[in-house]
Amino acid sequence: MTTLTKVSVPIQAARRAPQPATQQRNDRIRVAVLGCGQIADAHLSQLQRIRCADVVGVCDAHEDLAYQAAARFGVSQYTHLDALLSEARPDVVHIATPAHTHAQLAMQLLQAGCHVYVEKPFTLDVHEADAVLRVASETGLQVCVGHDQLFDPMWLRARRMVEAGAIGKVRHVESILGYPLDGKFGALVANDPNHWVRRLPGGLFQNTISHPLYRITDFLADEEPVLVGNWLRRGDFDFPTELHMALEGAEVSGSLTFSTRIPPQRITQIYGSTGTLWIDFDGQVIRRMARPRMPGAFAKLEMPLRHFTESCGNLTRNLWRFACGEIHYFAGMKNLFEAFYQSILTGSAPPVPVAEMRRVTSLMDQLFAHCRAQEKGGRA
Amino acid sequence: MSQPRRVCVTGATGFLGRRLVSRLLNEPELQVRCLLRATSDAESLLRGLPLEQQQRIEILRGELHDAAFLAEALVDCEVVYHGAAALGGSASTLFLNTVIPTRQLLTASAEAGVSRFVLVSSLGVYGTRELRRWQQVDESAPLDPQPELRDPYTFSKVRQELVAREMCAQLGLPLVVVRPGVIYGEGRSLLTSRVGLQVGPLLVRMGGRHPLPYTYVENCAEGLKLAGLVPGVDGETFNLVDDDPVTGHQLVRFLRRQGQRIRSVWVPGFCIQPLSWLYSTYAKWTEGQLPPVITPYRSAAIWKPLRYCNSYAKHKLNWVQPISTEQALERTIVG
Known part of the structure; x- marks a missing residue:
């Protein structure tokens, strides 16, 4: 169906x-x-x-x-x-x-x-x-x-940490999207050969990879980074199901993995010059990882201790948020709606810049063109 | 109505549909046309059938929203059994895959001159909030007046039934509605939401003294078959539930005796409504941090002690439960 x-x-x-913004009805x-x-x-x-x-x-x-x-x-x-x-x-x-x-x-x-x-x-x-x-x-x-994950509480927190220098200068961003085809959404596409998603120029990926892609471009300043990518078919599926993409900017690079082999997950890792942030949107968890400061064998004790401390912090934070009723899957969406409405009411800059909407769309065009060329055995 | 020569079945590869097709093929000289989606497994329908019966099955592949496909598929069909429905997902998915195809199938059936449209509805469509505890629920009980407050599946089934009744009246299409209870059998868990809620590895048993409105899949298929073939029942509605219903307590005890390990906590019946109120108040206060899956309205609909009545199906369809509840439970465990 x-x-x-x-x-x-x-x-x-x-x-x-x-209506000009100043003439909107009340607030x-x-x-x-x-x-x-x-x-x-x-x-x-x-x-x-x-x-x-x-x-x-x-x-x-x-x-x-x-x-x-x-x-x-x-x-x-x-x-x-x-x-x-x-x-x-x-x-x-x-x-x-x-x-x-x-x-x-x-x-x-x-x-x-x-x-x-x-x-x-x-x-x-x-x-x-x-x-x-x-x-x-x-x-x-x-x-x-709807680039709403940029307004998710975890992403906003990660952004603040990066801006505070927690991982030094950002060098690389890695985004992963797990999208099993027997899952809640994937099954709808997999079971219906006439599903509209299959008819999109970028197929399944066009409807899904905006999120992991804009999580990369949020740290990528380049208008036209070097881009390579490929898509693959898994098993008996008659449409591409796996996608890999690499972006190379002047100062920051990125990689994107879309996989139907793994359970649903939305994970981004931001690699900096002095450390890494691991952000799990579904678990609402951020972990900061950095090279050990202790020498030799002591480092093997220091790292698990740091992970333990990070986990305790995440647990405490999420307990507090739970008690306050603040854990919502689509919290980023609400934040983005509010920011958009405020920009309308006050005439301020839109929450997602026009240039960014265009850039992400353009990168997706380039990626799908590249993938189609690869599939035909040519070069993009 | 004389016995039809060709019947059409949607949802034929489903849990109930497979059994219905098998029972229809037991009727000599009946042709059974199955409408399958492109991805449905036709082999499961044919497996184990004698050659003579296999020759009386026609398999047509297409989508129920495709009017051209339906026009072709319903040619010469005297009865349509409409069992195809989405079982899970969001309300929009359920409406898209249950209600909208039903509209299209009803229109096509009327245009094809079908003599009877048999709709597989659900026992869940009743509005039980206003009923007294332990009241008998027969086919005259009203539909749920606020189905949007129920779970998405029930919401879609209420809407589907209302749409079918309205359209059949407009189109002059004879309608028979069958409302099965919770269908169980080999390959399906007996511990459904009627018994309690599965929270991770833990079963939260809700009440446990009320009779479960269950029907074994073979018993249900027999009643459904009769709803399409018995003359003189156009416009009728039939509950299909088995005799000798077990309670939640009895079912859990039975499963444990059979060696199943069930980790559960029990919520006494008198606590269900206060706890439901508490949960839904918290869900509202947190603006949906916890989904509003338990509300006083839903709890009353699922766990209020009621007695569902099957006497009308026995009387009008001459339905006799082919397999006793005890045998059916044993078969389910073995299977």
Whole structure:
């Protein structure tokens, strides 16, 4: 069964003039969610936690999907985009539809006067990204892409540690994404030959590798780093399932591994000149590793002791967060939503810079082109 | 309605579907057309069947959202057994893979002139909150008025049944709804959420004195078969649960006697509602740090002591439980 959540209804509602940030109604934001698939649940549950956001409607071309989301989250449901815009009048629309619909919908919504939050991947390619960003610039409205793991409490903490010099100068970033095909999401793609994800230019990877990739580019200053990559098919699967990528910048390098062989996991290691940070998003754990200071055999005692101390710190921190009710899988998403809404309300810089949305999309284009060339036995 | 010549089955490679196909093939001169997805294992259907029965199976591969495929697949089918449904995942996944294909199949069935549409619903669709403890639940009990407060699977099954009733009335398609209890059998654990919650290696047993609305898969398949073939039951609804239901306590004792090691803690029945309230209050206070899997509403629906009634299926379908509960439990353990 395909999981295509199609929303391609032409907008007939009167085009609204974009509201400058200073004219937004009070300090509240009217939010609508377009597309009621799995990720929409995460959006709606995090939106409920944001005080300045009023969810004014959900919309999906399938009335049953719109119904289930509306019923569970207690909001209005729509099956036509024009009705959503004219009746609910959202300030911001979150696009949570399949990736191949993102660009067209984003442009339609911008032209209708809405700020737009786009789930990852931003668009299918950099040409679409440019078109969306051009319309955003013309309309004076804001666009944000779902690079939410950059706003996860663990990543924010890692960032602070790096900035405080905990590992010296960053030299290399390694990102790993475990995505088993018998898992909750992978099985949907693996079991359906017509699944929309399989039809994306970058296939399974296009819908998944934004997260590990932007965790690398967050430390990579280069606009166009040297890039090599390859994808492989595992077992009997008739689509590429494994991906390896290396990035070489002037000062920082990166490597990305996407594997369907390993359990679900989101891990990044940041290697610095004096130490390494190991960040586990699922376990909400950060470990700092550095070369031992003690000589010879004493070092063999020092290292486990340091690991023990790190573990105690992580346990204490997570116990406290648990007691305060602060452990949420999509905490980064909430933080990003809030930052985006604040940028709309105050007119400040968007939380994910426009250049970064474009760069990540462009790198993915290059990677998939490289992989396709490798697959054909040629050279990129 | 005379005995149909060709019936169509969706979900034919599923736990219940395989048994249904096998029982349908026991009816002489009945052609059984199975609609399978591209990735479904057709071998499991044919394995062990006599050649004569294998020749009466047709396997068509396609997707239930494909109208062209359905138009072709339903030609000359007199009865459609619709058992295909998603069993797990988020609410959106369940709706996408259960409710939406049901709409498409109903439309195609009406267009193909199908004489009867048999929907495999669930005993979970009843709204049990308003019922008294130990009340008998027959087919006249109302559907859950707030299914969105239940688990995603039940939510999708309530919606599926409502959609089927509404569309069949509009399309003039004769509908029979079958509501099986918890289906068990070889290869499936007997310790379901009706007994308690599995928290890591620990089973948290909830209550334990209420009869479990279970049905052995072969017994259920027999009732389902009859719902499609017995004349004069169009528009009817049937509960399918086995006689002599065991309680949670009895089931755990039985499994332990059979040598299974079950690590469990017991929550007495009178504690379920207060603990559910406590849990859901904490989940709300933490804005979802713990998922709201236990709420007073859900707890009442799953663990309230009720007696589910199967007499209507016995009366109208002449359904007789082919395998006793005792035998069924033993077979499940051995299998």
